[in-house]
Amino acid sequence: MDSSRALVVEDDADISSVLVETLQAAGFKVDIARDGRSAISACQANEPDLVTLDLTLPQMDGIEVARRIREQSDCYIMIVSARADEIDRLIGLEVGADDYMLKPFSPRELRARVAALFRRPRTGVETSAAGSADSPGASPETRSFIACGAGLVVHPERREVEIAGNVVDLTRIEYDVLELLARNLGRVCTREEMVRSIWSSELAHDQHLVDVHVANLRAKLRKHDPVTWIHTVRSIGYRLDYAGDSNGSRPSGGASPTARLDWAKEQFRP
Structure with a gap:
């Protein structure tokens, strides 16, 4: 993962710091966004391989952020949230997240889950009249x-x-x-x-x-x-x-x- 880039989307400074330190220790170059709109802009500008995403964010809910990121990127999305309701987990996965962790979280477990994601490499994009492999409209x-x-x-x-x-x-x-x-x-x-x-x-x-x-x-x-x-x-x-x-x-x-x-x-x- 030494050449990989991560985007931490988290408005809590203490939690953001833990996420950044954990991902940097795993070899990521890490960027930070404090609100939903900044997260989308950062994703467009930096093209991260991984996004850790809180759901309760200023300006835009994390579910909507995940949906918009997935429309433009096939990066791995890991939701890290205190929202424990089943509906939040299911909707988060439905709109394109790859995994969902509850706060408080173990940095060791976070690293293990990230490593598991990267053992499932994206298989690339096949284009056709129906759309690309990772586009929401592809059959x-x-x-x-x-x-x-x-x-x-x-x-x-x-x-x-x-x-x-x-x-x-x-x-x-x-x-x-x-x-x-x-x-x-x-x-x-x-x-x-x-x-x-x-x-x-x-x-x-x-x-x-x-x-x-x-x-x-x-x-x-x-x-x-x-x-x-x-x-x-x-x-x-x-x-x-x-x-x-x-x-x-x-x-x-x-x-x-x-x-x-x-x-x-x-x-x-x-």
Whole structure:
């Protein structure tokens, strides 16, 4: 990380000092912003690799800051906030943050989490008529990775699946099942559809194949995180939901950031 740059967005001088010292000790060159508008300007000017972001800021709420930063940058965003409500965490992750830490925090844990983020390097940008890989409007088919929420990321180009930066050991079929569900995030895939896509039309009658591999896949995912991504739709098939959400109503990847934020506020309201 010796060549990496970080932006600390924090209006409390004492907390800002701890963040700066921690990141400098990890090898970052660190800039500071004390309010939301300054944070956006600093991000445009300095192009940081990492942003630590408080949510309660002068001039602009941290959620809006995260949304605007994500529109212009693929830097890692770590929210560091005293706001412990689940809705704040979920909306923060929904608008583009990569991780969320509560105050008071351990500098050692902060460094460990930052290191974990940087072990999941961005895979670059693939451009097409639909947009870039990291743009909010890009569809799963045009991205270089498919983010499924709660740290689950599918990398089609290298056929790898990660949870919080850790590679999940999957068989070829288990990976194919997960990628198919990820490319249809929030939509039910029937067992027959899954067999035809992954195996062949000759095996379409043997839909028990799907159940066996989904069971094995779920078990392997749970070894890394208890979140439930894959849901059974009785007598029909399976659906992979963003960050384990079970209602399947999440807006598609092509929805605007505002629409996705509105959805998150409604779905995760206490």
